[in-house]
Each structure stands twice: as structure tokens, then as C-alpha cells.
Amino acid sequence: MxxxxxxxxxxxxxxxxxxxxxxxxxxxxxxxxxxxxxxxxxxxxxxxxxxxxxxxxxxxxxxxxxxxxxxxxxxxxxxxxxxxxxxxxxxxxxxxxxxxxxxxxxxxxxxxxxxxxxxxxxxxxxxxxxxxxxxxxxxxxxxxxxxxxxxxxxxxxxxxxxxxxxxxxxxxxxxxxxxxxxxxxxxxxAIGLTIATENTQAEMHANGLQASGTYSTEQKIAPEEYIKIQKWIAAQIGGANKHKPFVIDAGFKWTQQTMTGVDAQHLETRKFQTEQVCQALGVFPQMIGHAGQAMTFASAEQVFLAHVVHTLGPWWERIQQSIDVNLLDGPEDDGFYSKFNANGLLKGAHKDRAEFYSKALGTGGSPAYMTPNEIRALEDLNPIAGGDELPKPTNVGGAPAPDKPSPGAQDSQNDDR
Structure with a gap:
């Protein structure tokens, strides 16, 4: 021990x-x-x-x-x-x-x-x-x-x-x-309140959205008579008798109850609970079709990007590290790792991708950091011959950038003066 x-x-x-x-x-x-x-x-x-x-x-x-x-x-x-x-x-x-x-x-x-x-x-x-x-x-x-x-x-x-x-x-x-x-x-x-709210609204619709009421009388009612009255009322207002006239006799009085402020806020409560559940599960409400306000194309794109970064990204990393530790844990697995390829979800509009690829290929005079075949792979295109080399930087117009003059060289225009 x-x-x-x-x-x-x-x-x-x-x-x-x-x-x-x-x-x-x-x-x-x-x-x-x-x-x-x-x-x-x-x-x-x-x-x-x-x-x-x-x-x-x-x-x-x-x-x-x-x-x-x-x-x-x-x-x-x-x-x-x-x-x-x-x-x-x-x-x-x-x-x-x-x-x-x-x-x-x-x-x-x-x-x-x-x-x-x-x-x-x-x-x-x-x-x-x-x-x-x-x-x-x-x-x-x-x-x-x-x-x-x-x-x-x-x-x-x-x-x-x-x-x-x-x-x-x-x-x-x-x-x-x-x-x-x-x-x-x-x-x-949050989930329990959502279930309770759904049950309440479902019961309201099952009852034909009829508000409850009070069936009263000044007479004294025996327990067995009370049970009979309950069954009789249920038969009058349920099933095919919904929304039909309610027949009252023997001095009884029916008092209809009105909708309360809580009932009036029922939909707002359900909307709030939707947001609460989304917060608990780490999902943006817009991703399940719950938009609190109208979105433009620009704002929608940012929401989708945020979903990839803040919701899916942590799950990808969690699974990748679990695979590396628990499935690629043998000595023969040294040098291997798992990887989610999220390029398909991160693609922007055609115009945005074109500008990104142009800069990656060295347009504008900056050094290129991607080859044509690497870009074609991101677009699910087959490689081309000679596409594995980094292209030379080019000007905005597409012409190759001019070479830098060697030390001590004079400008030809100055010689003509």
C-alpha cells in the first residue's frame, strides 16, 4: 500500500x-x-x-x-x-x-x-x-x-x-x-422551461384556443354530482362541440376568463427560450433560422464565418487532438496527425476569392506565396503542368514587375538629358 x-x-x-x-x-x-x-x-x-x-x-x-x-x-x-x-x-x-x-x-x-x-x-x-x-x-x-x-x-x-x-x-x-x-x-x-412552454401552447391549441372559465351556482353540489357536471362540461366543450353554443340550465352561470398578460407574452417567451438553448449549446441563433432582426448579405456572411470559427472550430480541434492522442498513439504512428479540411466552408464570394488568389500569386509586386496548383486544389480543380512553381511578382496590370537596377547603374533617361 x-x-x-x-x-x-x-x-x-x-x-x-x-x-x-x-x-x-x-x-x-x-x-x-x-x-x-x-x-x-x-x-x-x-x-x-x-x-x-x-x-x-x-x-x-x-x-x-x-x-x-x-x-x-x-x-x-x-x-x-x-x-x-x-x-x-x-x-x-x-x-x-x-x-x-x-x-x-x-x-x-x-x-x-x-x-x-x-x-x-x-x-x-x-x-x-x-x-x-x-x-x-x-x-x-x-x-x-x-x-x-x-x-x-x-x-x-x-x-x-x-x-x-x-x-x-x-x-x-x-x-x-x-x-x-x-x-x-x-x-x-432552459430546456425544461422550453418544454413547459411548448406543452402549454399545445394544450391551448388542443382546446381550440378557448380560454378557461368558471361554471358557478348558488346551490350546494354533492361530490357525485360534481363529477357528473365535470364530465358534462368536458363533453360540451371538447371534440366536435368546440366553438358551439354552450347550453346552461338549472341556474348555473358560466363566466369566461380573459387572456392574461402572461398569455399575451407567450410567443416572446418562446423566442427568448430559443436564444437560451442556443447559448447553452454554443450555436448562433441565426444558424437555426432564428433571426432577431433582418440581416444583410454582409452581416449574414459574418455570422456564417463566426459560426465556423467559434462553434465548429473548437469541435474540430477537440476531435483532432483526441484522434492524435487516442488513435494515433503507437510508435508506428509517429509523424502522422489528423486534420479537418475546412476550406470548403471558408470560401467567400467569387470576387473575394479572386482578389485573395491574385495577391497570393504575387499580383501587385508583392512576393507570391501560393502556386497555381495549390489554388486549383482549393477550388477542387486538377493540377496543371508547370503549376507547382511560385510565379514571379507582377504589377497590377499583369505585366512582370521591373527588375531592380544594379548598384551604380544610371537611369537611361538621365543620359538623354
Missing amino acids: GMWDWLPGRKSTEQKAVSFDPVWLDFFGSRTSKAGVPVSWERAMDVSTVFACLRVIANGVAQVPLRVMKELPDGGGEPATEHPLYTVLNRRPNKWMTSFELRETLIFHAALTGNAFFYKNIVRKQVKELIPIDPGSVTITRHNDYSLTYRVTGLDGSSIELPQSMIWHVRGPSWDTWRGLDAVQQARE
Whole structure:
């Protein structure tokens, strides 16, 4: 027994993570929001704003090419098509999924539960398959030496314990560094209020947008008569009888209730909750079609650029570093790294790209820093012969820039004077 084991609270050899099973959490009430609505990741996806945010992030991560790259001696890198992980990440991670589908699932799991798990099918020290695991069936155990093990429960109820080397674990933001924070639990108040607001409006429409009322009388009503009256009123105002005259007899009086100020602000509340959910998931509201004010083409382009930089960029970097650490971790993987190619999403208008490429080719007299073939690759065009050389700087008009006079040379115009 080591010295650290004698400290208070160190007698246990393991620390177990909480299960991500929403049924377990609902049973203990840890997911019930103050609005009185239980919030689980399954219920959260029923909220259109949550699903739209997840889809926007997932599409941005899944549609961008993800490749294994090989470092070049003189700097930079090139696609390592011969590496076994290249096909797994870029085309076929397993027998039933595409690369797009795997990354889409990764985002849905990691963004909602804070954790995405994949079983690594390793053959001859190389990852040949990535098999996704339902986060709700995984329990993480951290040992005293800070190593992790994963207990996975199958559909038949049996479980198996796997070492850290056999699980690719992509974590979201984390407090304890070994489990991602559950985004749904952290934002359960905003999501719960959104669910409650949707339920309230749905009930209003189910009732034909009829306001409630009071059915009163000066007579004393027995409990059994009270039940009969309730059923009778429900039959009068429900189903096919909606909006039909309400027949009242026996001295009873119906008093219609008016809409309150809270009801009048219902739509504004729903708009505000949309923004709250977007803030929790890190998505600009404009990206899911919620624009607080009209946008011009210029402002829309800046919003799209901000979405790429501030929403998708961190997810790209998180996944890239996780791949480098957990999938390219063998000695034979030295010099290889993963890379998202985001050029397709960062393309501007034709005019803006033309100006950028002109300067990159040395137009205006400045030194060129891109070759024609590099630019053609960005535009998904095939290379051309002689296009791998940096062009000489040119003037704005297209003519080559004049050579600098040699030291001591005189201007010919001065000789004619």
C-alpha cells in the first residue's frame, strides 16, 4: 500500500462515474427542472431548438473532410492514404456506417451527454474499425493511478470491462477531466422551461384556443354530482362541440376568463427560450433560422464565418487532438496527425476569392506565396503542368514587375538629358 492510500478518503481503490442512463437519473429526480418537467437527453431532442442546434453542429463536423496526414520533412503535410486509419476516418469506420454518419453520431452523443464512446477494433496494432457505443450503457471507473476502465452493458444485460486502450472516448467540456459534463443536465432549466412552454401552447391549441372559465351556482353540489357536471362540461366543450353554443340550465352561470398578460407574452417567451438553448449549446441563433432582426448579405456572411470559427472550430480541434492522442498513439504512428479540411466552408464570394488568389500569386509586386496548383486544389480543380512553381511578382496590370537596377547603374533617361 502506497503513502497516498493512507490519506483520508483514499481507502477506496476506485471512483465510479454516474451512469448516463436517463431512466436512472429520472428515478432519482436529478433531471427534473424547476418548471416541473423532467428533462432527459431523449426528451431534450424533442425540442426543435435542441435538435436544430445539434444538427447544425453535426453537419458542420461531418461534411468537412477528415484525413490522416503525414508530416513532410520541409514542413506541412500530405494525405497519408496508405495509413490504415485513413480509410476508417475518411470513408468506412465500420461495416454499416459512413464517415459522415459516424461523426454525426459522435456530435449527438458528445454534445448532449458530454461523452462519445467508440470501441477500437485493433488488428496488428492498427485500428481497423470504430464501433459506436450508447453513452447510457457505459460506466467509467477511475482508479487511484488515474487510469480508466469502461464497463459496457450490452442489449442482453451482460456487461464487459474494457481497458482505456480499447475505447476511443471523446469528451466535451469537463470538470473532473475524465468525464464530460452532461450538457442537458447543465441546461435543464432552459430546456425544461422550453418544454413547459411548448406543452402549454399545445394544450391551448388542443382546446381550440378557448380560454378557461368558471361554471358557478348558488346551490350546494354533492361530490357525485360534481363529477357528473365535470364530465358534462368536458363533453360540451371538447371534440366536435368546440366553438358551439354552450347550453346552461338549472341556474348555473358560466363566466369566461380573459387572456392574461402572461398569455399575451407567450410567443416572446418562446423566442427568448430559443436564444437560451442556443447559448447553452454554443450555436448562433441565426444558424437555426432564428433571426432577431433582418440581416444583410454582409452581416449574414459574418455570422456564417463566426459560426465556423467559434462553434465548429473548437469541435474540430477537440476531435483532432483526441484522434492524435487516442488513435494515433503507437510508435508506428509517429509523424502522422489528423486534420479537418475546412476550406470548403471558408470560401467567400467569387470576387473575394479572386482578389485573395491574385495577391497570393504575387499580383501587385508583392512576393507570391501560393502556386497555381495549390489554388486549383482549393477550388477542387486538377493540377496543371508547370503549376507547382511560385510565379514571379507582377504589377497590377499583369505585366512582370521591373527588375531592380544594379548598384551604380544610371537611369537611361538621365543620359538623354
